[in-house]
Amino acid sequence: MIGPPSDAAELIAHLETLRSEENVASMARFGIVTDRxxxxxxxxxxxxxxxxxKDHVRAMQLWRSDIRExxxxxxxxxxxxxLTTEEAQNWADDFNSWEIVDCxxxxxxxxGLDELISDFAADEREFIRRTAFAMIAGAAVHLKKEADSTILAWLPLIEAQAGDPRNFVRKAVNWALRSIGKRNLACHAPALALAKALTESPDKTARWIGKDAVRELAGAKLLARLR
Incomplete structure (x- = not known):
């Protein structure tokens, strides 16, 4: 095992010693990009x-290696x-895997880069758009001190992109909607209302997102927990 401090080259060399071709093959089955x-x-x-x-400068160097790990x-x-907005945007330009996006x-x-969410949601690139909704899902769960109004303000983004049929986007939009609805009672009602509205959409993807979210958000077990 390595011992701190280590530079980027040493860490990459250490990662190379942990290589497993068998694991690479199995990762590909889960939709993880395995080229590198x-x-x-x-x-x-x-x-x-x-x-x-933690070492921010080293992290930038590690990123430039283009190796998944x-x-x-x-x-x-x-x-x-x-982490600056510009650095986050530069990293997002390289996103090519749902796994990297979600981390x-x-x-x-x-x-605290929430201001990027609307920009990422408007971006046509599949993995950058996914980033927006993965961020919403994460914020709804982890930012417990954030005002509910901030969280609920992202519902229109969910509604706007609910028709994106691409697998990694639609699943993240659904994830974001369910996460908002599970946050607390104040967020539950607006999220469930949107989910129900989406079930009536003429768009097939939006209907799937709505029905799946309603299934969870209308469940007795969740309602009991929130109350």
Missing amino acids: ALGISNPDIKAVARVAK ARLLALYTAEPKR AADLFVEA
Whole structure:
């Protein structure tokens, strides 16, 4: 195992020793882009991150390697308070995998870069648009002190993009809607109302998103928890 401090090259060399071609093959079955993958599991990458510690400059260097595991390590070891809007946008330009997107979304939320959500939602690129809704889902769950009005203000974005049929977008839009609805009672009613409205949409994708969200949000178990 590596010992801190390590530079980017040392960390990448360490990751190379953990390579597993068998894991690369199995990752591809889950829709993970494996062109530049070493086949290291997320728990193992997180273990490396814990030892390596946060280092923002090094995270930027790791990202530029274009290796899946090094990019995940960059996301786990970047310093949220130092992450700028421009850096986040530059990273987003490279997004090509739902897995990278979802890890990055958590970092962007922690970094307080919520202003990027509307820009990302308006972007036609599949993985950048997914980032917007992964961020909404994450914010609804993790930003417990955030005003509900901030969370609810993203419902129109969900409605606007509910017709995007691309798999990684529609699933994230659905995820965002369900996450808002599960936040608390104040958010539940508006989210459920939108979900019900989407079930009546002439658009097939929007109807799927609405029906799936209603199934969860109208459940007795969830209502009991929220009350």
